[in-house]
Amino acid sequence: MRRKIVAGNWKMNMTPSQAVALIEELKPLVVSEDVDVVFCVPAIDIIPAVEAVKGTNIHIGAENMYFEEKGAFTGEIAPDMLTDAGVDYVIIGHSERREYFAETDETVNKKVLKAFEHGLTPIICCGESLTQREQGITIDWIRQQIKIAFLNVTAEQASKAVIAYEPIWAIGTGKVATTEQAQEVCSAIRACIKELYGDAAAEAIRIQYGGSVSASSAPELFAQADIDGGLVGGASLKKDFGAIVNYK
Numbered sequence: 218m219r220r221k222i223v224a225g226n227w228k229m230n231m232t233p234s235q236a237v238a239l240i241e242e243l244k245p246l247v248v249s250e251d252v253d254v255v256f257c258v259p260a261i262d263i264i265p266a267v268e269a270v271k272g273t274n275i276h277i278g279a280e281n282m283y284f285e286e287k288g289a290f291t292g293e294i295a296p297d298m299l300t301d302a303g304v305d306y307v308i309i310g311h312s313e314r315r316e317y318f319a320e321t322d323e324t325v326n327k328k329v330l331k332a333f334e335h336g337l338t339p340i341i342c343c344g345e346s347l348t349q350r351e352q353g354i355t356i357d358w359i360r361q362q363i364k365i366a367f368l369n370v371t372a373e374q375a376s377k378a379v380i381a382y383e384p385i386w387a388i389g390t391g392k393v394a395t396t397e398q399a400q401e402v403c404s405a406i407r408a409c410i411k412e413l414y415g416d417a418a419a420e421a422i423r424i425q426y427g428g429s430v431s432a433s434s435a436p437e438l439f440a441q442a443d444i445d446g447g448l449v450g451g452a453s454l455k456k457d458f459g460a461i462v463n464y465k
């Protein structure tokens with residue numbers, strides 16, 4: 218039985234002092250015996266956030282990182298900067314990074330490999346646009362994204378990864394995918410992992426749904442056979458996140 222994982226992606230919201238205040242507000246609401254809880258926060262909030270969650274089971278994640286170890290890469294954050302600060306998870310290849318910051322499947326793959334090298338758990342994002350869905354190429358597109366993201370990743374590493382399926386048309390739009398649409402794609406992702414790595418990795422890997430997840434949509438989504446939790450944007454900045462974590 219896979220453990221559920223619910224991660225908040227704060228995106229470019231919350232100053233350091235606001236971050237601490239939000240964590241203090243959410244801490245008692247996100248207590249759960251059977252769900253891993255992650256707050257993925259802006260880089261500048263990481264250090265105060267790690268401090269604020271001390272003594273709880275909450276994990277801190279980053280929203281991005283670079284694939285080189287160190288050097289002349291102005292503005293970037295290295296993997297060991299994250300681990301040294303106490304980060305456990307890192308979101309890689311969010312559609313907003315792909316759209317606004319020229320992230321590609323190839324850079325996603327480099328970052329995934331680097332994250333594993335440093336003991337960080339990558340939350341690897343994939344998802345189709347509305348046009349791709351209307352063209353009927355959703356599954357092909359997602360399979361391609363997954364296959365490239367996992368190039369040279371071992372089966373052992375793949376078992377520990379988290380994949381977030383986020384249809385781009387559902388992000389921040391209030392237009393959540395139907396349970397059937399979300400389950401269909403998450404099941405296809407698991408099948409793709411099975412083809413690449415076999416049964417054990419496919420059974421172990423955790424697949425989240427993301428895109429306008431709310432306290433009301435979470436219970437049905439997270440009850441699906443291949444949906445192991447969610448990557449939550451807007452609702453992760455509110456008390457609703459507690460209800461999403463405790464969706465049962």
Ligand SMILES: O=C[C@H](O)COP(=O)(O)O
Pocket residue numbers: 226311383387388389390391427428429430448449450451452
């Ligand atoms: O990473 C989170 C997603 O982009 C979903 O954002 P949203 O819940 O605001 O739609």
